[in-house]
Amino acid sequence: MFFIGTYNWDYSFLYVTPDQKVHFCHREDATSLFTWDSIEDMLLSEIKRIYTLFDDRGVAIDPKHPTTPII
Structure with missing residues (x-):
């Protein structure tokens, strides 16, 4: 494994x-909680998802909402 x-x-x-x-895994355990098929798939999906979490200034729309791929 290579952590990125x-x-x-x-x-x-x-x-x-x-x-x-x-x-994707928690910091205490490397058990996979979510998987993408490739780095390209991860980047595309995460860019689209994270884009919706922040306003035009880069401020979190809901600072209490986790920004991780799964809760």
Whole structure:
């Protein structure tokens, strides 16, 4: 596994496995909670999803709502 990033909301992680899939996991445990088929799929879906969470100034629309892919 290769860890490629984290979510600032709760410091959960993203990692890539040898089959090129990207996995989301909590910071205390590497158990995959969500999977994308590739880095490209993850980037496209996360850019679209995260874009809806912030206004034009980059301020969270609902600061109490988690910004992770799953709650």
